[in-house]
Amino acid sequence: MKDTPKALLFDLNGTIIDDMHYHAEAWHHVLTKDLGADLTWDEVKVQMYGKNEEVLARIFGEDHFSDEEVRKLSSDKESYYQEAYKPHLKLIDGLHNFLAEAAAHPVKVAIATAAITGNVDYIVDNLGIRQYFDEFVSADDVENSKPDPETFLKAAEKLQEKPEDCVVFEDSAKGVESARNAGMRCIVITTAHPKEEFEEYENVIGFIQDYNDPLIKNFFQKDDK
Template identity: 30%
Template sequence: MSDLMTQRSSLEDIVAVVFDKDGVLADSEPINLKSLRQVFASHGYRFGSEIDRQVVGRHPKDYFPAIARQFGLSTARQETMYAEKEALYARMWEEDGSLFDGVHEVLADVRSRVSRLGIATSATRAELDAFLARFELAGFFDLTLSRDDVARPKPAPDIYLSAARAFGTDPRNILVVEDSEPGVTSAHAAGTFCIAVGGAHLAPGTRVLADRTIATLRDLPALLGDLGRG
């Protein structure tokens, strides 16, 4: 648990709440992992759940080369498989992609407590814009940041430092909602107040970097209510 826990016990100083996309709002990580496994299996390569922590919270541009190197794949083979993976993921997401239960309601509730909301994701700008349009979420957010808007993606702190600058405040006044090791690490390194959702993919050493943890996104309003009474 970070030092911010002892510095803040209420929402009094929170200027904005910033949400991660994949694994927080979008139920996309299972599709991400499934498409990766299927493509590698089609080429004769298999791996188990140990791969999950290399993948969850990262864009394929960041994790795919490292996994390919583990199997000694040539650059040409890697490029072919990456293209196959992205095409398969796109089909799966189009057919089965969804929001987590209650996203619209939670965002509306949070907006009633904190006036400004943002979204900060390791997805590309095109992916982010398509997501916001598909699920009619753009109207909730005053700020949208993608990997294309920063020099370094998560786990570097760049995206949350950028959010703080955009909102004109200190990172300590930004409340971040994350779910993955790269995301929690990024939020902590930036100095924000971080709430981790779920935590199935968080190592104990990363879990303690979060200021609070909740089981599901639907638990967020109640937690904010508790903080508001702090």
């Protein structure tokens, strides 16, 4: 890859693992069955970005639930998700090799996600990949969710790298917008959204279906010359 970055920032859901369907199932269960919201599957999918409390506020309004109720609903949602997804837990194809290759090069790696810390730990520890990441930024570490740039800027700060020296891996338009707002280039993995949804984002430098893509295979080629 031309101008190999000094840091790689990975979103988690849909980017490291292909699990967005299970998050949608969990949210649909909580919102329609537990809370009785009249929402279709597609309407739920559109709303499920950012922190859990932000999802609830967008749908039901600010201050509809007490802090205790929000914590309970958030916990229930994550329990539904983890139980449903655990039998299917695996890295997106090719990612393990890419992370191992990154570890052999002078590049720093972080997870920068809107997921809560508990879900980050659940994923990286069950998959045995914690050693590949230098830093972690979760929903619990920021005040403002994507598309605000705080998540990615905090990750760059923790890695002690400039935003322009970072490349973000994302699967959603909100995540790509967050990277753009942070002044970072972005590679989109099309696990959940087609290329057409990213046409307005000039910071996108490539699209991949998984980490066996030629763009990834040649990512560190310049360093090896």
